[in-house]
Amino acid sequence: MPYSELEEPSRADHLWRYTSWKRIHPSGQFHEVPKAAKATLSLRSLEEGGKTDGVTLEVASEEDLERLAVSGSSDISTQFLRAIADGDAMVLRVQRKARLDSPVQLDIECEGDICALHLLVDVGDMAEMELITRISGNASWVGILRQGRFGDGCNFNDVVINQIGDGRILRTDGLYLGRDAQIRCGAIGSGSSRCKSDLRYTMDQSGSSLKVNGSILSAEGMHNDYHVEIFHLAPETYSRLNWHSACAGKSRTIGTGMLRIEEGAKGADAAQLFHNLLLSKDAEADSIPELEVSENDVVGCGHGTANGPVDDEQMFYLSTRGFNEPQARSVLIAAHLNSTLSEMGSTVVHEHLLHSLTNDLSTIM
Amino acid sequence: MSNEPILRIADLHVCIDDTQILKGVSLEIMPGEVHALMGRNGSGKSTLANVLMGHPAYEITGGTIEFLGEDLAEMEPWERARAGVFLSFQYPQAVPGLQVGNFLRKTVQALRGDDSPSAREFRQELNNAMSELDVSKQFLGRYVNDGFSGGEKKRFEILQLLLSKPKLAVLDETDSGLDIDALQTVAKGINASMGSESGCLIITHYQRILDHVNPSHVHIMIDGEFVKSGGPELALAVEEKGYEWLS
Numbered sequence: 185m186p187y188s189e190l191e192e193p194s195r196a197d198h199l200w201r202y203t204s205w206k207r208i209h210p211s212g213q214f215h216e217v218p219k220a221a222k223a224t225l226s227l228r229s230l231e232e233g234g235k236t237d238g239v240t241l242e243v244a245s246e247e248d249l250e251r252l253a254v255s256g257s258s259d260i261s262t263q264f265l266r267a268i269a270d271g272d273a274m275v276l277r278v279q280r281k282a283r284l285d286s287p288v289q290l291d292i293e294c295e296g297d298i299c300a301l302h303l304l305v306d307v308g309d310m311a312e313m314e315l316i317t318r319i320s321g322n323a324s325w326v327g328i329l330r331q332g333r334f335g336d337g338c339n340f341n342d343v344v345i346n347q348i349g350d351g352r353i354l355r356t357d358g359l360y361l362g363r364d365a366q367i368r369c370g371a372i373g374s375g376s377s378r379c380k381s382d383l384r385y386t387m388d389q390s391g392s393s394l395k396v397n398g399s400i401l402s403a404e405g406m407h408n409d410y411h412v413e414i415f416h417l418a419p420e421t422y423s424r425l426n427w428h429s430a431c432a433g434k435s436r437t438i439g440t441g442m443l444r445i446e447e448g449a450k451g452a453d454a455a456q457l458f459h460n461l462l463l464s465k466d467a468e469a470d471s472i473p474e475l476e477v478s479e480n481d482v483v484g485c486g487h488g489t490a491n492g493p494v495d496d497e498q499m500f501y502l503s504t505r506g507f508n509e510p511q512a513r514s515v516l517i518a519a520h521l522n523s524t525l526s527e528m529g530s531t532v533v534h535e536h537l538l539h540s541l542t543n544d545l546s547t548i549m
Numbered sequence: 550m551s552n553e554p555i556l557r558i559a560d561l562h563v564c565i566d567d568t569q570i571l572k573g574v575s576l577e578i579m580p581g582e583v584h585a586l587m588g589r590n591g592s593g594k595s596t597l598a599n600v601l602m603g604h605p606a607y608e609i610t611g612g613t614i615e616f617l618g619e620d621l622a623e624m625e626p627w628e629r630a631r632a633g634v635f636l637s638f639q640y641p642q643a644v645p646g647l648q649v650g651n652f653l654r655k656t657v658q659a660l661r662g663d664d665s666p667s668a669r670e671f672r673q674e675l676n677n678a679m680s681e682l683d684v685s686k687q688f689l690g691r692y693v694n695d696g697f698s699g700g701e702k703k704r705f706e707i708l709q710l711l712l713s714k715p716k717l718a719v720l721d722e723t724d725s726g727l728d729i730d731a732l733q734t735v736a737k738g739i740n741a742s743m744g745s746e747s748g749c750l751i752i753t754h755y756q757r758i759l760d761h762v763n764p765s766h767v768h769i770m771i772d773g774e775f776v777k778s779g780g781p782e783l784a785l786a787v788e789e790k791g792y793e794w795l796s
Contacts, residue, residue, distance in 0.1 A: 500642075
């Protein structure tokens, strides 16, 4: 259903409880679909001399759109982002059986007043690769829609870093996992004044495994609203969601999760955990994990949430090792974010992510 | 060898949440001395260890603690650590997300400041200490005490002891939960950390670690007080007869 036929979502809706559509729409005028600049994309190997053979970035064809842009047919974010991209889409294609030894970085540079991108992700069967997507730039409003499919038997690590300046960002993912696909997805947020991010993963083929990790840094007056939905539609599917936020200043951080196990997804195994570190008395964090289980024969399905300040006993332990208070605090905040960051990919990816977050961490310490 | 005590505790009274735990403890540790402190659960042994390190939950209501002539009670825990006091915890904290190798490097930098070893020197020092304690290199990639077995935690505390090179080591039940092999390895680490200019206070329930780490003094604590002090034979007597005869 196109955007023009959709109604403005109600704040009573779980998805829009913390960030109204008006607050994340570029102009706040529901019916307006403003003209947007196109984001600049570039692809490179993360390591010097590394190759990107088997990975291409090209303009999406009608066939690509029909095959890959299938998520969120009645979702307002998805349809708005499709509308603002004005029919243009790029496709990141990874060839069947491509095997990349070095991680690949996709840079998405967002400049101008309003900037949008519709990106299709087409990962071939049995491909093996690590992808880091870095969103940066100084656009005042950024919209990114990623839709696509991870092929059968592929082994793919997919990390997205939001490092845009002070602008607002609306980001939506709608990704499908193929049979036996082994996927690790990471979301790192340290930029933007307001972020509304809806990440949806559908496991409609048997045997797939999905690990979603979040490391979110909220400082000053930032508003970070992340919603993660994982749908288990097929048997023997496995998912873990582990979301860590460090909340400083007067920031507001929201993590909502929806774990849905449909009837027929026998042997599904799923869990989600949100953990917020509150670093100032004015910082706020809300985490709401939700479960909908329609299948009786599941291995497990659980959720949990924890909010709290830096642990006093951990502080004491570090102080007995010579760390003064700011040092101990800084080490513990970094450790909190690192425990999810380190799960996002290989050692090379982890080192790169740590390095890219170092400057941002200094803003809250 | 200096004639000045490393640690001098005089008539120490400590309470937590208005409950008096230590009721007049006095102790002097001279350079080169190893003191063992024994007592039942809840007698106040770990309280003494925590107070020496400056745990904020404990309040000193009387008495003094001097470390190398300085008033220890006036110092923050991190200042005590940098001055040369080390506490091996009975239950060390887990810090998920903090890698052991990174933590040890930062610890040595925090403790030694401008005298910190170069990366290469640190690696050498670390390799030596790990080899002393039979710790594998894979250990460095794990998170601090996260998912460690009881024995691994104690071994890791002693690894930190070796790298910290303290003037006073306080070991709170470092031998608890160790099998014979691990006990010998840990004892080897404790002995390696001791020098003629340093002192050690070993808190333990069992005499067996004292077979490997020879104490010069043994103290028995009951209900927040030292009720008897003596040589290593006192530990043997406690092992044989229990604490009843001392009450």
